[in-house]
Amino acid sequence: MRRLALAAVLLAGACTSGPAPSEVVPKEAPVPVPAGASTLTNPPSASPGPAPQCNATASLRPGALPPAGQMPAGSTMDRILQRGRLIAGVDQNSYLMGFRNSFTGEIEGFDVDVARQIARAIFGDASKVQFKVVTAAERIGVLQRGEVDVVARTMTITCERLQDVDFSAVYYQAGQRVLVRRNSGIAGVEALGDKTVCVASGSTSLNNVAGRARTLVSVPNWTDCLVMLQQGQVDAISTDDTILAGLAAQDPYTEVVGARFTDESYGIGVPKGQEDLVRFVNGVLERMRTDGTWAETYRRWLGTLGPAPQPPVARYRD
Numbered sequence: 001m002r003r004l005a006l007a008a009v010l011l012a013g014a015c016t017s018g019p020a021p022s023e024v025v026p027k028e029a030p031v032p033v034p035a036g037a038s039t040l041t042n043p044p045s046a047s048p049g050p051a052p053q054c055n056a057t058a059s060l061r062p063g064a065l066p067p068a069g070q071m072p073a074g075s076t077m078d079r080i081l082q083r084g085r086l087i088a089g090v091d092q093n094s095y096l097m098g099f100r101n102s103f104t105g106e107i108e109g110f111d112v113d114v115a116r117q118i119a120r121a122i123f124g125d126a127s128k129v130q131f132k133v134v135t136a137a138e139r140i141g142v143l144q145r146g147e148v149d150v151v152a153r154t155m156t157i158t159c160e161r162l163q164d165v166d167f168s169a170v171y172y173q174a175g176q177r178v179l180v181r182r183n184s185g186i187a188g189v190e191a192l193g194d195k196t197v198c199v200a201s202g203s204t205s206l207n208n209v210a211g212r213a214r215t216l217v218s219v220p221n222w223t224d225c226l227v228m229l230q231q232g233q234v235d236a237i238s239t240d241d242t243i244l245a246g247l248a249a250q251d252p253y254t255e256v257v258g259a260r261f262t263d264e265s266y267g268i269g270v271p272k273g274q275e276d277l278v279r280f281v282n283g284v285l286e287r288m289r290t291d292g293t294w295a296e297t298y299r300r301w302l303g304t305l306g307p308a309p310q311p312p313v314a315r316y317r318d
Contacts, residue, residue: 031231034224036201040216052159057265058317059169060275062283068124076277077122080149086122088115089134089142089151089269093221095246096301097154107131110242110301111152114171114268114285117293118150121284135220137202140164143271150281151269154240156204166274167267168281169314171294174240175260176208179247181229186236188258195235198225205239208262213238226251240264245305265312286314 071077080086090112091098098109112131120126132148139155142148143165154174157167180186186195189212197213199206200222210216217234219225225237226247237247244256268285270278288294289311298308 031233033233034219034227036220037224037228038218040206040218052163054159054162055315055317056157056159056162057170057267058315059167059267059282060278061316061318062279062286065121065280065283065287068121071122072276075280076149076274077280081122084128086115086119086129086150087148088118088129088131089139089148089153090115090131091153091221092133093223094154094243095250096304097242097246098152099246107133110172110297111154113297113301114288115150115152117288118152118268118281118284121280121287135202136200137220139202139269143269146271149270149277153269154243154264154266155269156240156264157267158204161269165272166270166278168270168278169285169316170265170267170312171285171288172242172266173312174242174264174266176205176239176262176264177241177244177256177260178258179229179237179244179254179256180235182253182255184235186257189238189261190258192236192238196233198228198234198237199239200225203239204262204264209238222247226254229254241305242302245302249304282314282316289314 066072069081071081090107092100092107094109096109098107098111100106101108115129116126119129132142134142134151134153139151139153140161143151157170178186178189178192186192189209192209192213194214196215196217197209198217198219199209201218201220206216206218217228219228222239222243225234228234229237230251237244241256241260248254248256268281270281294311295308
């Protein structure tokens with residue numbers, strides 16, 4: 001009898017002790033915000049005033065490419081050759097353009113392959129490149145401090161940026177669009193007036209969408225925007241269609257909507273004053289256009305956008 005009584009007491013204790021399930025796991029737990037995310041209480045004006053004027057997409061005319069491994073003595077390319085590797089600033093969070101392959105650990109993408117072509121032209125070996133991962137906001141700084149030789153990271157050429165760094169000729173022509181959850185009812189940029197939109201800090205996308213949305217949220221990387229869209233913290237993401245295509249490929253419950261509302265001309269960033277390297281890079285890009293490498297690279301990474309278009313026509317100022 002004593003054993004039965006003790007068992008009854010233990011059973012009753014097991015049934016009544018401890019907090020209720022709703023106290024263990026709150027019914028409405030707060031959704032975490034990506035590190036570095038911030039709501040822009042004073043976003044830049046869509047018309048911040050007169051912008052610097054220049055012929056932004058006209059670069060330096062290339063000369064003939066020297067044989068790989070035989071760079072002109074004293075040139076920037078010779079310095080890179082003597083070091084034994086090209087150092088390129090790239091992304092690791094933009095699927096298709098610059099991303100880290102989760103199976104191999106390698107950084108891959110359209111921009112990455114362009115950087116490898118520059119290394120191949122210097123060394124005769126496309127693998128002789130060291131990738132330095134940078135955010136959109138860090139691109140100009142790493143060039144100015146000499147931490148990288150080039151930046152190949154969906155970097156739009158602008159007159160404002162040309163005051164701080166130099167650029168190659170245009171190697172890809174993108175345009176800004178909008179990414180939303182499927183069946184959101186948002187059809188394009190015109191429908192963002194009462195919405196919360198995510199953008200990456202340091203990108204031209206931020207200024208382009210300023211004044212078009214009720215609230216802007218800034219994050220370090222575009223994948224942070226995708227997380228916030230999936231968690232319902234923002235209504236849309238707006239940036240270049242190349243980047244949005246990569247985000248949509250990672251989440252089939254999203255879609256890119258609306259027409260392009262900007263033109264984004266990508267260039268390879270080069271430290272200010274290194275004209276020989278700008279001309280050399282332009283020579284590499286010219287070769288990529290003419291020998292089919294550009295089209296092959298497009299089909300490999302961006303074929304989901306449709307058939308490979310003609311490469312951008314290079315424009316030179318001298």
